[in-house]
Amino acid sequence: MSNKEEGLKWYLKAAEQGHAEAQYDLGYCYYYGNGVKQSYKEAAKWLRKAAEQGHAEAQYNLGYCYYNGYGVERSYEEAAEWSAEQGYEKAIVDISKQYDFNILPEKLIDTANSNGGGDNITVVAISH
Numbered sequence: 001m002s003n004k005e006e007g008l009k010w011y012l013k014a015a016e017q018g019h020a021e022a023q024y025d026l027g028y029c030y031y032y033g034n035g036v037k038q039s040y041k042e043a044a045k046w047l048r049k050a051a052e053q054g055h056a057e058a059q060y061n062l063g064y065c066y067y068n069g070y071g072v073e074r075s076y077e078e079a080a081e082w083s084a085e086q087g088y089e090k091a092i093v094d095i096s097k098q099y100d101f102n103i104l105p106e107k108l109i110d111t112a113n114s115n116g117g118g119d120n121i122t123v124v125a126i127s128h
Contacts, residue, residue, distance in 0.1 A: 004035045015046060023050035024058040031061070040071030051082060059083065
């Protein structure tokens with residue numbers, strides 16, 4: 001067994017036991033095909049597990065999957081919901097760039113404002 005295969009075995013074991021960081025890392029591996037056959041569906045599955053535990057980067061990346069329809073049915077609402085979950089600033093700015101400011105989901109604006117990111121939303125809105 002190669003080092004890569006051995007590492008993936010331990011990622012999988014930890015992910016199956018509910019370790020959010022391992023779930024995120026496994027999702028990353030599937031997303032890019034690092035050591036496994038590339039699969040957006042498997043990536044989204046593992047990212048969701050980590051995201052549901054509050055892993056901010058997993059939430060952002062799951063939102064990205066929803067935005068693009070990678071491994072899940074495309075849903076801009078789900079994309080905004082997951083991306084804004086913890087007010088992860090990169091997610092708020094990225095997803096807000098994709099929306100016409102007039103239809104920017106209320107949760108995204110509220111989350112940005114409650115996390116001090118409201119200025120980013122304003123700047124993005126003005127740039128449209």
